[in-house]
Amino acid sequence: MSKRLFVKGNEAAAMGAVEAGCRYYFGYPITPQSDIPEYLSRELPPLNGEFIQAESEIGAINMLLGASATGARAMTSSSSPGISLKQEGISYMAGAELPGVIINISRSGPGLGGIDASQSDYFQCVKGGGHGGYHIPVLAPNSVQEMYDLTMHAFDLADLYRTPVMLLGDSVIGQMKEALIPNPRPVRELPAKGWAVRGKSGAEQRVVKSLFLGDGELEAHNWHLHAKYQVMKEKECISEEYETADARLIVAGFGSVSRIAHTAVTMARAEGMKVGLFRPVTLFPFPEQALAQAAARAGKVLVVELNTGQMVEDVRLSVGAAAQVSFYGRPPGAGSLPSPEELLEVIRKNYQETAR
Amino acid sequence: MQQVFKRPQSLKDVQTHFCPGCHHGTIHRLVADAMDLYGVQDRTIGVASVGCSVFLYGYFDIDVVEAPHGRAPAVATGVKRARPDSFVFTYQGDGDLAAIGTAEIIHAANRGEDITVVFVNNTTYGMTGGQMAPTTLVGQKTSTSPYGRDKSKDGSPIKMAELMAQLGGVAYSARVAVDSPKHVLEAKKVMREAFGYQAQGKGFSFVEVLSACPTNWGMNPLKANARIGEEMIPYFPLGVFKKEEA
Numbered sequence: 001m002s003k004r005l006f007v008k009g010n011e012a013a014a015m016g017a018v019e020a021g022c023r024y025y026f027g028y029p030i031t032p033q034s035d036i037p038e039y040l041s042r043e044l045p046p047l048n049g050e051f052i053q054a055e056s057e058i059g060a061i062n063m064l065l066g067a068s069a070t071g072a073r074a075m076t077s078s079s080s081p082g083i084s085l086k087q088e089g090i091s092y093m094a095g096a097e098l099p100g101v102i103i104n105i106s107r108s109g110p111g112l113g114g115i116d117a118s119q120s121d122y123f124q125c126v127k128g129g130g131h132g133g134y135h136i137p138v139l140a141p142n143s144v145q146e147m148y149d150l151t152m153h154a155f156d157l158a159d160l161y162r163t164p165v166m167l168l169g170d171s172v173i174g175q176m177k178e179a180l181i182p183n184p185r186p187v188r189e190l191p192a193k194g195w196a197v198r199g200k201s202g203a204e205q206r207v208v209k210s211l212f213l214g215d216g217e218l219e220a221h222n223w224h225l226h227a228k229y230q231v232m233k234e235k236e237c238i239s240e241e242y243e244t245a246d247a248r249l250i251v252a253g254f255g256s257v258s259r260i261a262h263t264a265v266t267m268a269r270a271e272g273m274k275v276g277l278f279r280p281v282t283l284f285p286f287p288e289q290a291l292a293q294a295a296a297r298a299g300k301v302l303v304v305e306l307n308t309g310q311m312v313e314d315v316r317l318s319v320g321a322a323a324q325v326s327f328y329g330r331p332p333g334a335g336s337l338p339s340p341e342e343l344l345e346v347i348r349k350n351y352q353e354t355a356r
Numbered sequence: 357m358q359q360v361f362k363r364p365q366s367l368k369d370v371q372t373h374f375c376p377g378c379h380h381g382t383i384h385r386l387v388a389d390a391m392d393l394y395g396v397q398d399r400t401i402g403v404a405s406v407g408c409s410v411f412l413y414g415y416f417d418i419d420v421v422e423a424p425h426g427r428a429p430a431v432a433t434g435v436k437r438a439r440p441d442s443f444v445f446t447y448q449g450d451g452d453l454a455a456i457g458t459a460e461i462i463h464a465a466n467r468g469e470d471i472t473v474v475f476v477n478n479t480t481y482g483m484t485g486g487q488m489a490p491t492t493l494v495g496q497k498t499s500t501s502p503y504g505r506d507k508s509k510d511g512s513p514i515k516m517a518e519l520m521a522q523l524g525g526v527a528y529s530a531r532v533a534v535d536s537p538k539h540v541l542e543a544k545k546v547m548r549e550a551f552g553y554q555a556q557g558k559g560f561s562f563v564e565v566l567s568a569c570p571t572n573w574g575m576n577p578l579k580a581n582a583r584i585g586e587e588m589i590p591y592f593p594l595g596v597f598k599k600e601e602a
Contacts, residue, residue: 066434
């Protein structure tokens with residue numbers, strides 16, 4: 001029997017990184033993610049790894065860029081304002097096609113905001129964030145177990161597609177403790193890193209760069225990146241469904257709020273309402289087809305987010321005219337998590353509208 | 357017949373694209389010469405910065421990583437920590453290193469990263485068209501200091517080699533110039549010494565090179581060379597400011 005641990009989400013992500021073979025971590029303290037650098041500062045040196053507390057989030061992301069360029073598995077983590085600072089480096093890494101994992105235990109904003117759970121950075125994470133029109137895979141765990149499993153998955157995706165990958169959680173996911181079964185890293189065939197800089201050693205010169213000045217070079221590069229995103233959309237979507245088969249109303253939510261929505265859906269079922277839950281696990285690529293199918297069957301989708309409406313735009317694009325879309329959000333603010341009863345009331349109202 | 361002078365092995369056999377009178381070519385030679393001296397070409401990873409110096413990989417026959425503006429010391433930190441057996445240097449201009457990248461250079465130096473930093477100081481932003489740099493001399497006219505740098509408003513030119521020498525992690529810090537054959541020979545010696553620190557794993561080394569940007573200075577190459585001796589060296593003295601014994 002596998003051992004069962006009782007750990008924080010942040011620690012689970014750090015453990016997943018170590019299990020995935022990550023030996024280099026660069027970060028800068030910010031609440032509510034500091035358990036990650038604290039854990040890795042303790043665990044990496046005995047594994048012959050390196051932990052560096054950088055001078056800033058900008059320093060950290062660029063150390064990640066450098067380590068990744070050598071082909072090593074490396075990671076950084078931060079929270080919303082820190083991720084804003086990292087966006088320059090993320091754009092460069094996307095442009096230079098460098099793998100690397102970035103954990104974002106987001107907080108509320110804008111500006112300094114607060115450390116409470118919030119999903120107000122969906123756009124920043126999913127729509128590029130930095131300059132230049134790129135995408136990176138964004139994974140949204142909703143449990144301690146997924147913090148561990150999806151961090152391992154993030155490293156594989158990063159190497160498979162030569163791209164930075166972000167794990168997006170919040171203080172509910174990062175700070176809560178739950179049971180974790182630290183399964184061994186899944187075996188996945190990954191491409192060799194022939195592009196990595198190692199010193200020539202008699203071979204051809206290798207250059208890791210995002211500057212393409214030749215005629216048509218940059219356009220070709222951008223088409224290449226675009227093609228990669230299309231492959232991700234076909235192959236890498238992950239979503240979870242609960243009670244959607246006969247549902248006439250689908251509640252859609254990701255991360256922390258999906259747990260509250262899950263409870264509310266169970267309560268609604270107990271009242272005899274045919275309600276289901278759709279949870280995107282990958283926010284990019286967004287599970288458009290799976291959602292569209294579930295939505296078309298139900299006819300109505302209620303999107304719940306801890307913001308004033310961001311993922312709802314992707315939901316509308318996914319379902320098109322096949323289903324009606326409504327939204328319920330709670331913007332950032334201390335104590336603004338909706339209770340299951342609060343969501344149940346919103347579900348009742350939306351469900352009654354479908355019955356008319 | 358004995359060959360007494362040749363292109364360093366670490367440099368590619370290509371024509372330069374830099375402006376007439378620009379010193380990048382000379383400085384590239386000095387860097388390549390030091391690399392050859394220690395036989396590190398095959399394990400060297402260069403970190404290119406933003407500006408004219410980004411084209412490093414077009415001239416050096418080595419593996420290269422491109423860094424965002426000012427971030428080369430952080431990128432080099434990641435490279436060296438992940439591959440401690442590699443030889444890592446950054447090549448940065450004054451806007452890159454002394455303005456946007458001030459935090460990165462100071463902290464990489466202070467951590468004592470085992471890398472070498474080549475700092476090309478021509479008192480202006482070259483590629484962007486001659487704007488005021490942190491090293492622009494007081495009174496110097498640039499496209500963003502059209503009335504001349506005003507100390508009371510713009511501050512004083514930053515003396516990076518001296519600043520670096522104050523930091524605990526720095527093993528070697530020096531300033532050289534490449535305006536005359538005599539100075540180039542001195543610079544060659546200093547560059548070799550600086551690279552030697554890393555070749556022997558002795559820690560962070562820093563070489564500031566005073567160089568010309570005739571195009572943006574609005575001077576011909578000869579006048580630009582003369583300006584280095586007449587205006588720059590009096591403010592930015594040449595010399596070795598720190599040399600830690602092993």
